[in-house]
Amino acid sequence: MTIYNLYMFDKTGSLVYYGEWVRKKPATMSKEEEGKLVYGMIFSLRSFLLKISPTDIQDNSFCYRTSKYKLNYYESPTGLKLVMNTDLNSSPKDLLKSIYAQIYVEYVAKNPLSLPGEYINSELFAQKLNQLVSMSPIYSQRNL
């Protein structure tokens, strides 16, 4: 059970935070480019799923699996998008919801100095995020 990385996008699509825990394959492009690629992909995937769905989608999350990793997506009611890559057996939906509710809302949304659309440079945010993630049952020995 491993957590690889986490991307956070605001509702305009700018990368607001990127957290990395394990990454075997080094990134082939810069962080901004990769952020744009991931955002484009989840945006297209979301509209694809809306069109192809047999009934209306109420839930704002989905996930996909490849042979090596699982990508989990959660969209908050305010339009903040969280994308987390984990191993194949994890189900981090609750973790994503708590990252939004307990970490983002507390340390970013309530922060009077943080501007929307800006990258989150707050050390407190990063520290609390790492704390929450390492306490999660999905986080494993491999992450250490």
Next chain:
Amino acid sequence: MSTNEKMFLGSMFYPLYAIASQISPEPHSSGIQIIEAENFKLHCLQTLTGVKFILITDPKFVGVDIVLRRVYEIYSDYVLKNPFYALEMPIRCDLFLENLKLLLEEVEKFGISYK
């Protein structure tokens, strides 16, 4: 959904499949194999020749790999071996459609059998 819309959605899925393998944090990842949404599941089988079979099922369906493989078998038997079929064109082979329909009816009634 019109045929054009279906083709549009199919072509939309193709680059998403490729990007998934590119952004993978682990090396040598395949593309998207399963997408899970709240009310359906989408399964994709990519063959060695690059053909993708996409199946949309309800979330509780078990044994999709077998169904996809059977579809692949039916495809290679009744489409690829059909001398009148041109590659990359929409499939209008009667035997393919018949056998596909039989397969799907069998799956609905009896579940999957390992043949």
